[in-house]
Amino acid sequence: MPAVTETREAVEKLGQSSYKWGFETEIDMDLAPKGLNEDTIRLISARKEEPEWLLEWRLSAFKAWQQMTEPTWAKVKYPPIDYQDAHYYAAPKKKPGPKSLEEVDPELLRTYEKLGIPLHEQAMLAGVELPEGETARPPVAVDAVFDSVSVVTTFRKTLEEAGVIFCPISEAVKDHPDLVRKYLGTVVPAGDNFFAALNSAAFTDGSFVFVPKGVRCPMELSTYFRINARNTGQFERTLIVVEDGASVSYLEGCTAPMRDENQLHAAVVELVAMEDASIKYSTVQNWYPGDENGRGGIYNFVTKRGACRGARSKISWTQVETGSAITWKYPSCILQGEGSVGEFYSVAVTNNHQQADTGTKMIHIGRNTRSTIIAKTISAGQSDSTYRGLVRVLPKAYGARNFTQCDSLLIGDRCGAHTVPYIENRNMGARIEHEATTSKISEDQLFYCRQRGLSEEDAVGLIVNGFCRDVLKELPMEFAVEAQKLLQISLEGSVG
Amino acid sequence: MTQFLDIAGLCARIDADGQEKEILRGVDLSIPPGEVHAIMGPNGSGKSTLSYVLAGREDYEVTAGSVTFQGQDLLAMEPEERAAAGLFLAFQSPIELPGVNNANFLRTAVNAVRRARGQEELDAVAFLKTAREASKALSMAPDMLKRNVNVGFSGGEKKRNEVLQMTLLQPSFAILDETDSGLDVDALRIVAEGVNRLRSPSFSALVITHHQRLLDYLVPDRIHVMAKGRIIHSGGPELAKQIDSEGYTRFLAEAA
Numbered sequence: 001m002p003a004v005t006e007t008r009e010a011v012e013k014l015g016q017s018s019y020k021w022g023f024e025t026e027i028d029m030d031l032a033p034k035g036l037n038e039d040t041i042r043l044i045s046a047r048k049e050e051p052e053w054l055l056e057w058r059l060s061a062f063k064a065w066q067q068m069t070e071p072t073w074a075k076v077k078y079p080p081i082d083y084q085d086a087h088y089y090a091a092p093k094k095k096p097g098p099k100s101l102e103e104v105d106p107e108l109l110r111t112y113e114k115l116g117i118p119l120h121e122q123a124m125l126a127g128v129e130l131p132e133g134e135t136a137r138p139p140v141a142v143d144a145v146f147d148s149v150s151v152v153t154t155f156r157k158t159l160e161e162a163g164v165i166f167c168p169i170s171e172a173v174k175d176h177p178d179l180v181r182k183y184l185g186t187v188v189p190a191g192d193n194f195f196a197a198l199n200s201a202a203f204t205d206g207s208f209v210f211v212p213k214g215v216r217c218p219m220e221l222s223t224y225f226r227i228n229a230r231n232t233g234q235f236e237r238t239l240i241v242v243e244d245g246a247s248v249s250y251l252e253g254c255t256a257p258m259r260d261e262n263q264l265h266a267a268v269v270e271l272v273a274m275e276d277a278s279i280k281y282s283t284v285q286n287w288y289p290g291d292e293n294g295r296g297g298i299y300n301f302v303t304k305r306g307a308c309r310g311a312r313s314k315i316s317w318t319q320v321e322t323g324s325a326i327t328w329k330y331p332s333c334i335l336q337g338e339g340s341v342g343e344f345y346s347v348a349v350t351n352n353h354q355q356a357d358t359g360t361k362m363i364h365i366g367r368n369t370r371s372t373i374i375a376k377t378i379s380a381g382q383s384d385s386t387y388r389g390l391v392r393v394l395p396k397a398y399g400a401r402n403f404t405q406c407d408s409l410l411i412g413d414r415c416g417a418h419t420v421p422y423i424e425n426r427n428m429g430a431r432i433e434h435e436a437t438t439s440k441i442s443e444d445q446l447f448y449c450r451q452r453g454l455s456e457e458d459a460v461g462l463i464v465n466g467f468c469r470d471v472l473k474e475l476p477m478e479f480a481v482e483a484q485k486l487l488q489i490s491l492e493g494s495v496g
Numbered sequence: 497m498t499q500f501l502d503i504a505g506l507c508a509r510i511d512a513d514g515q516e517k518e519i520l521r522g523v524d525l526s527i528p529p530g531e532v533h534a535i536m537g538p539n540g541s542g543k544s545t546l547s548y549v550l551a552g553r554e555d556y557e558v559t560a561g562s563v564t565f566q567g568q569d570l571l572a573m574e575p576e577e578r579a580a581a582g583l584f585l586a587f588q589s590p591i592e593l594p595g596v597n598n599a600n601f602l603r604t605a606v607n608a609v610r611r612a613r614g615q616e617e618l619d620a621v622a623f624l625k626t627a628r629e630a631s632k633a634l635s636m637a638p639d640m641l642k643r644n645v646n647v648g649f650s651g652g653e654k655k656r657n658e659v660l661q662m663t664l665l666q667p668s669f670a671i672l673d674e675t676d677s678g679l680d681v682d683a684l685r686i687v688a689e690g691v692n693r694l695r696s697p698s699f700s701a702l703v704i705t706h707h708q709r710l711l712d713y714l715v716p717d718r719i720h721v722m723a724k725g726r727i728i729h730s731g732g733p734e735l736a737k738q739i740d741s742e743g744y745t746r747f748l749a750e751a752a
């Protein structure tokens with residue numbers, strides 16, 4: 001049997017049981033009745049003790065959503081989603097704040113343990129306050145979102161001292177209402193698109209970050225999303241605002257249990273960068289991809305957009321997408337400030353029956369704006385992956401520049417990879433470059449590696465990591481190692 | 497007597513566009529431990545095929561015969577198991593691995609083999625030190641370790657990189673498939689020295705070549721002539737000169 005066939009089969013076989021985050025946690029849940037209507041929205045808003053303006057904002061988003069239809073232009077196929085057959089609010093039942101690890105719901109602790117979060121951090125994640133100054137690992141502040149609710153945010157004191165606000169958005173609404181009101185929906189308007197409107201109407205939590213003028217955030221910020229409850233949609237809303245000359249690096253990780261039915265995830269992320277500000281937003285997306293027959297898995301319909309409002313501001317998106325049954329996601333940059341910079345580095349891996357339609361939009365409005373797009377697509381099994389990117393240069397964007405590089409790597413011959421670049425240039429002086437390649441892991445390469453003593457899996461891993469290197473090197477160090485492992489796992493399932 | 501390497505009646509074929517093509521038609525060859533043997537023969541006679549079959553390439557189907565390597569049934573082993581057991585093949589056309597850093601590749605390979613052999617893995621620092629010394633001994637430019645495996649390497653650089661890998665993997669049996677082709681005179685000597693440094697009672701090699709000159713530097717214990725998928729003649733090192741001046745016509749005629 002030729003090596004490639006065998007690899008393909010090995011990859012397929014191993015891919016099936018390799019989702020090691022697929023456990024479910026039995027925790028007492030507070031669930032809203034199924035379905036989405038004005039009453040559900042009022043209930044969510046009431047549970048969150050929200051101000052009137054936010055309720056109104058949600059309701060108008062809901063009205064807009066009702067008038068909208070699901071977009072169909074993406075190259076993804078799925079049966080119609082019954083939006084009335086899901087719960088729009090699920091939260092672990094709150095007991096009075098735990099004082100020590102012993103008081104924390106042991107199931108919740110076990111979940112964090114399975115996720116590989118060290119005990120020290122588990123304590124923090126579970127909401128146990130630690131003596132100040134007790135930090136064994138390089139500090140990463142974590143906001144853990146369990147189903148729709150933020151469970152805990154760590155390192156808040158340290159951050160507060162630096163002037164950085166990092167908290168669940170539901171709390172920000174209460175504690176910093178003016179800030180939230182000023183920026184919420186200004187990058188992704190409530191009625192922007194079908195899924196964004198749904199999110200605006202029904203979002204339950206998410207993270208809020210505010211970095212004031214001149215402050216470099218002293219540590220990486222990280223949000224950890226996990227869908228747990230059955231039949232729930234998860235709609236987080238993230239808002240990050242970075243003022244003049246300030247900077248932040250933000251990481252986002254995701255998992256979900258293995259389930260037969262599909263679960264909907266429709267998040268919105270808004271970034272605002274003012275003059276000379278910089279935001280680095282990294283995602284390692286590992287939602288449950290469904291089984292080898294395409295049963296189950298997360299439908300991930302996400303709207304992520306950053307506004308470079310100030311001159312010389314910079315927004316950089318880095319994403320490693322290995323999970324979800326369907327990924328529909330186009331992190332974008334609106335380059336308004338003069339000389340502002342947008343970057344998009346992406347690795348999208350699909351295996352079995354996964355479908356991914358992902359890419360970016362770079363909208364050049366200001367003079368001398370620059371954007372870089374590096375998109376790496378890896379397809380295996382019977383999966384299908386599309387890069388869809390838009391580079392739009394408006395008439396006043398004199399001196400705008402874009403460089404786009406799209407590379408596809410195919411493993412086996414039943415998968416597909418497509419590149420759909422849209423270029424709309426209305427400024428003759430702009431320079432736009434686009435390069436694309438498609439390659440396959442060849443039998444020759446595998447045999448060469450194996451002759452040198454590597455297993456077939458290690459060989460695939462090595463070649464895939466080499467293929468993704470330009471993107472992986474953009475990730476923060478610790479994350480890069482995790483991403484590398486994840487790539488290997490999602491392709492060959494080296495973990496039993 | 498069991499030899500270090502025993503090839504007996506080896507037949508192999510390939511499925512070329514739906515047609516079965518017989519390439520090896522009963523190869524018999526034995527190499528004692530510590531010996532270097534050379535194979536010469538016309539283009540297309542099956543020399544590279546023999547090296548691929550020995551290394552375990554799966555598109556060749558072995559239809560008859562056996563190969564015993566240090567007492568083990570070589571043909572039953574996976575390619576990476578053969579590598580761990582000490583078999584190394586320097587490819588006639590080394591393969592490019594875009595994006596894969598040469599040093600990283602070498603270290604992954606060395607540690608995979610060390611793991612399989614029950615040896616301790618080398619850390620990055622220890623490995624780099626060894627790798628730098630070895631590449632210097634082969635007069636390789638220092639940046640070769642940092643570049644992607646064989647990508648953009650010149651023909652001669654690729655061949656040297658093969659010898660570098662061989663040096664680091666410390667095989668007990670190396671097959672060098674035309675490692676001398678495309679090398680300038682100096683490189684030829686350096687590569688031959690690289691192989692000579694490995695020579696010991698526990699190292700054997702099978703050197704495939706078209707040129708007598710390599711064999712001046714790398715004097716073989718035996719030379720075999722391969723034609724039409726068989727070893728048709730064997731002799732001492734003097735055979736190289738004879739082939740160089742007379743060609744293969746006489747051997748082919750005798751075999752017919």
Ligand SMILES: Nc1ncnc2c1ncn2[C@@H]1O[C@H](COP(=O)(O)OP(=O)(O)OP(=O)(O)O)[C@@H](O)[C@H]1O
Binds near residue numbers: 511517546588
């Ligand atoms: N994959 C293949 N498909 C079709 N024919 C093949 C394949 N591999 C080898 N052959 C054929 O088998 C024969 C032997 O090839 P091989 O490469 O072993 O020769 P060689 O002795 O190494 O030649 P050279 O001296 O030119 O390197 C040739 O006729 C070649 O065309």
Ligand SMILES: [Mg+2]
Binds near residue numbers: 543544545588673674
């Ligand atoms: Mg050959």
